[in-house]
Amino acid sequence: MRILVVEDDKDLNRQLVEALTEAGYVVDTAYDGEEGHFLGDTEPYDAVILDIGLPEMDGISVLEAWRREKRKMPVLILTARDRWSDKVSGIDAGADDYVTKPFHVEEVLARIRALIRRSVGIASSEIEIGPIRLDTKLSRVSVDGKNIKLTALEFRLLSYIMHHQGKVVSRTELVEHLYDQDFDRDSNTIEVFVGRLRKKLATDLIETVRGLGYRIQSADNAD
Amino acid sequence: MRINSLATRFLAISALWSIIALVVTALLLTTLYKNNAQKNFEGLLSAHLYNLMGAVDRDEAGVLVGSPNLGDPHFQQPFSGWYWSVLPLDKAVQSKGGNHLVRSPSMGGENLNTPDAGKVAFKDGFLRTFQMAGIQGESLTAVEAQIFLGEGDHLYRFLVTGNNAALDLETSEFTKNLVIFLALFGLGMVISTFVIIKFGLRPLNRAKGALNAIRNGEAERLEGEFPDEIAPLISEMNALIDANKTVLERARTQVGNLAHALKTPISVLKNEARAPGDDLAQLVDEQADNMQEHVQRYLDRARIAAQVGSINARTPVLPVVERMLRVMQRLNPQLQYEQIGDDSGALIFRGEQQDLEEVLGNLIENASRFASEQVRISISGPSQTDAKSKSSMIELAIEDDGPGLSKSQQSEALKRGRRLDESKPGSGLGLSIVDDIVHEYAGQVELSKSQLGGLKVSIYLPSIK
Numbered sequence: 001m002r003i004l005v006v007e008d009d010k011d012l013n014r015q016l017v018e019a020l021t022e023a024g025y026v027v028d029t030a031y032d033g034e035e036g037h038f039l040g041d042t043e044p045y046d047a048v049i050l051d052i053g054l055p056e057m058d059g060i061s062v063l064e065a066w067r068r069e070k071r072k073m074p075v076l077i078l079t080a081r082d083r084w085s086d087k088v089s090g091i092d093a094g095a096d097d098y099v100t101k102p103f104h105v106e107e108v109l110a111r112i113r114a115l116i117r118r119s120v121g122i123a124s125s126e127i128e129i130g131p132i133r134l135d136t137k138l139s140r141v142s143v144d145g146k147n148i149k150l151t152a153l154e155f156r157l158l159s160y161i162m163h164h165q166g167k168v169v170s171r172t173e174l175v176e177h178l179y180d181q182d183f184d185r186d187s188n189t190i191e192v193f194v195g196r197l198r199k200k201l202a203t204d205l206i207e208t209v210r211g212l213g214y215r216i217q218s219a220d221n222a223d
Numbered sequence: 224m225r226i227n228s229l230a231t232r233f234l235a236i237s238a239l240w241s242i243i244a245l246v247v248t249a250l251l252l253t254t255l256y257k258n259n260a261q262k263n264f265e266g267l268l269s270a271h272l273y274n275l276m277g278a279v280d281r282d283e284a285g286v287l288v289g290s291p292n293l294g295d296p297h298f299q300q301p302f303s304g305w306y307w308s309v310l311p312l313d314k315a316v317q318s319k320g321g322n323h324l325v326r327s328p329s330m331g332g333e334n335l336n337t338p339d340a341g342k343v344a345f346k347d348g349f350l351r352t353f354q355m356a357g358i359q360g361e362s363l364t365a366v367e368a369q370i371f372l373g374e375g376d377h378l379y380r381f382l383v384t385g386n387n388a389a390l391d392l393e394t395s396e397f398t399k400n401l402v403i404f405l406a407l408f409g410l411g412m413v414i415s416t417f418v419i420i421k422f423g424l425r426p427l428n429r430a431k432g433a434l435n436a437i438r439n440g441e442a443e444r445l446e447g448e449f450p451d452e453i454a455p456l457i458s459e460m461n462a463l464i465d466a467n468k469t470v471l472e473r474a475r476t477q478v479g480n481l482a483h484a485l486k487t488p489i490s491v492l493k494n495e496a497r498a499p500g501d502d503l504a505q506l507v508d509e510q511a512d513n514m515q516e517h518v519q520r521y522l523d524r525a526r527i528a529a530q531v532g533s534i535n536a537r538t539p540v541l542p543v544v545e546r547m548l549r550v551m552q553r554l555n556p557q558l559q560y561e562q563i564g565d566d567s568g569a570l571i572f573r574g575e576q577q578d579l580e581e582v583l584g585n586l587i588e589n590a591s592r593f594a595s596e597q598v599r600i601s602i603s604g605p606s607q608t609d610a611k612s613k614s615s616m617i618e619l620a621i622e623d624d625g626p627g628l629s630k631s632q633q634s635e636a637l638k639r640g641r642r643l644d645e646s647k648p649g650s651g652l653g654l655s656i657v658d659d660i661v662h663e664y665a666g667q668v669e670l671s672k673s674q675l676g677g678l679k680v681s682i683y684l685p686s687i688k
Contacts, residue, residue: 011491019494053483080483084547084584085527085577091550102515105494118556154305 001116001158002026002044006036006062007051007078016049019105020112024139024155026180033057040066041150044176045073047116048162051131052079052090060093067094073116079189113137120163127162129216130205134162143201153178154197157190161206166218168209229427232421238372238415245405253398260397261364264390265352268366271295272383279309279381281373287325296328297386304361305387306330312378314370329583333358337367337382345369356386362387365685426450430457437464475525482518482525489515537687538579540570540602540617547583548600555591564601569688574664579684582657586621586680589654593625597675605686614664616683624672633678657682 007013012055013029015152020027028043030036040048040062052059060094063075063186074096079086082100090098097111113125113136127134131144140160141148156178161169171190178190194214197208207217236277271293274405278291287309297305307327326332335358343353350368357363363384372379426449436442444464449457489511534665548560570581583600590598605615628636636654658668667682673679 009491011495012487015491015494053487082522083577084313084580087584088515088546088550088580091553092546097554101483102490102493102511124559220587 001046001163002028002045002180003035003112004028004030004036004039004045004048004052005034006030006048006059008054009051015105016108019109023109024152024159025112026156026178028180031055033059033062037062037065039181040071040073041069042175043181044173046119046177047112048073048075049112050075050077050095052077052081052086060090063090063093063095074119076111077173078108078210082180110137111203112189116163119182122163127165129162129165129218131203132158132162132201133207134159141201143203148200150197150200154200155195158197158201161216165216168212168215170213233420234413234417235308238413241409241412245409249398249401249405253394255624256397260390260394264364264385265366268352268383268385269350271385272366272368275307275309276368276370276381277382278524279372281377281379282371285377287372292326293383298329300329302329302357302359302361303329304357304388305384306335306357306363306365307381307383308335309399310380312380329360335365335382335384336497337365337380350526354387357384357386362391364390382402416617426453428626443468458510470579478521478525482522485514485518489518492518536573536575537575537668538572538576539568540572540619541566541574543579544583544600544619547587550584551587551591551598558591558594559597560587561597561599562602563599564603566602569673570604571604572617573685573687578660578664581631582682582684583621585654585657586682589679590623590625591623591676593627593677594623595625597624598622598675599675615686617686618681618683620681622675622679623677624675626675627672627677627679628670636670654680668675 001024003020003073005013005027007016007017008031010031013031017027028039028045030039034052034056037048037057039045042045051061054062059077059079061223063077066073066075075094077090077095077098078101079090079098081087087098087100087172096115099108099111103162117123117125125135125137126135133142133145136159139155141150141155145209157174160174160177174190175186178196194206194208198204206214209215245328274293275291279287279289282288291307293307296307297303298307305327306329308330309325313325324490335341335355337355343351344365345351349370352364352366355363355365364387365382367380368380369378369380371377429447430445430449430453433445433447435447443459445457492507494512496504496511498504498550542611544562548562552560587598587600599620601618601620601622602618603618605617654668661668661682661684664685666682669681669683671679671681
């Protein structure tokens with residue numbers, strides 16, 4: 001899961017990045033509207049955290065530009081203005097949710113989790129496929145009730161595939177969503193990680209679709 | 224005494240001038256009249272005197288003969304003040320007197336003491352006019368002539384007097400009429416001045432009324448046509464009001480910007496101070512909360528202050544409701560939003576769109592938080608049958624199918640800052656903000672049980688027909 005944080009306040013930006021990274025997300029950051037707009041326009045993000053008051057280009061304009069360009073990722077806006085008229089203009093511009101300042105990062109995390117789930121059509125914060133249980137809130141994975149220790153990257157990989165259950169996920173897509181923009185990408189490493197993951201989970205639920213990518217059966221078909 | 228009213232000032236000056244002018248006029252007219260009357264009186268007496276002189280002569284024995292008839296019956300009435308007498312200046316002749324021709328019957332045999340020729344001289348040695356006291360002290364005007372009768376060297380004085388009372392009666396009659404007339408005239412002048420001032424200063428009163436309306440928040444500028452003399456003043460005032468408003472709005476915007484800008488650092492502080500059990504962290508967290516409270520208080524104040532200028536605002540209800548529902552649907556895609564009631568779009572809220580959005584936003588957000596599947600919002604216009612105060616109100620009702628509130632919780636819910644369910648996220652201030660805004664518009668908030676099972680919040684807001 002890859003997330004873009006656009007916030008001009010350096011400290012707040014750092015706090016959000018730290019919290020998101022700790023929760024297992026890959027995070028890109030931008031400190032002004034133009035940079036944020038460019039990243040959101042060119043990179044595939046699973047969600048965006050967007051401050052309204054930004055230098056160079058304000059958040060609402062950034063958001064409107066994305067929506068005009070058919071960028072459909074869920075966007076959570078951060079706003080100091082807590083009047084409904086302000087919230088409404090944000091949501092009318094295409095935001096999916098809002099958090100008013102001051103906030104605790106936990107609240108932002110909760111909203112982001114919900115937004116990502118909603119965007120792929122999953123209702124619960126825990127995703128279960130067969131014996132595998134992924135707790136998005138606590139970033140924990142268990143198989144048949146036993147906790148499995150995963151590295152950050154392995155967790156991201158599993159989480160992404162499970163969020164997109166039933167669909168074929170290509171290696172390029174995985175690379176794009178599992179690494180931040182600065183990472184030297186090599187899609188061959190994905191294969192290695194999938195292999196390790198299969199071993200740790202001790203199931204063969206993740207199948208390889210030759211030439212296309214990977215797929216995990218959706219919860220309904222898994223049993 | 225300082226006179227602050229222009230009307231009083233005008234009135235005082237005009238009254239003062241009227242009084243002076245009228246008094247001077249009265250004095251002048253009565254004096255002229257009196258002089259004229261005196262002259263006429265003396266003319267009459269002179270005529271009587273010539274009459275007397277023509278009718279009386281001295282025979283050779285030195286006795287006065289003739290039949291003086293002066294026509295006026297007053298000369299017959301005793302002590303009427305109308306007298307005549309013919310007296311020889313020569314004492315020797317006088318002693319031969321006793322002649323009935325010497326005095327008028329009205330004198331009753333008494334004598335009149337005329338002043339010496341030394342005191343009041345005879346004009347050309349012949350005629351003199353003077354004032355004197357009568358037999359009974361009455362005030363008299365006298366005309367006296369001295370002529371020689373008979374053989375030539377016997378000088379006689381012919382005297383005719385008239386009672387000044389007649390003259391005084393005539394002049395006092397005139398003065399009385401004059402004063403009555405002039406007083407009426409003066410009163411008329413004061414009244415007409417008053418009317419002129421009232422009429423002339425009416426634009427000033429209108430300006431006062433317009434200023435009052437601004438102070439009471441019923442108008443934003445001085446409205447209406449004003450005469451050329453004060454039109455520049457009015458337009459200056461309007462310019463001043465506009466400038467004031469601009470300054471105020473700028474100040475308010477800056478307060479808002481400052482307050483909002485502070486929220487980011489407060490966020491940072493609060494997040495940084497998340498280490499449990501750390502004294503410093505706890506301190507920072509508490510102080511950040513303090514700051515947040517201050518910021519919020521000033522934002523609330525700015526919001527309320529901004530509302531005062533909003534008397535001309537009109538907000539169509541339906542588009543706002545639809546917009547809020549669209550937003551809520553986006554925020555809560557799992558819920559079903561239903562809108563019922565008046566959808567003609569004819570209802571207009573007498574107030575700011577921002578306030579209506581704030582009220583609806585908070586209420587629908589609350590409902591969405593507690594609803595399990597459904598939120599319903601109904602709009603109804605002013606009803607004709609309800610004769611109470613709600614008759615010109617728009618009713619908006621927001622219902623949900625959540626757990627709802629008990630009767631005691633309902634009465635508790637509107638108390639400021641009370642949060643009923645701590646487990647649900649949100650500030651908990653929603654209802655009290657709603658209550659504040661609605662009351663600022665003299666509206667009402669009512670809580671009841673919804674047919675859907677949850678809470679029903681009904682608000683009544685003023686409408687424009």
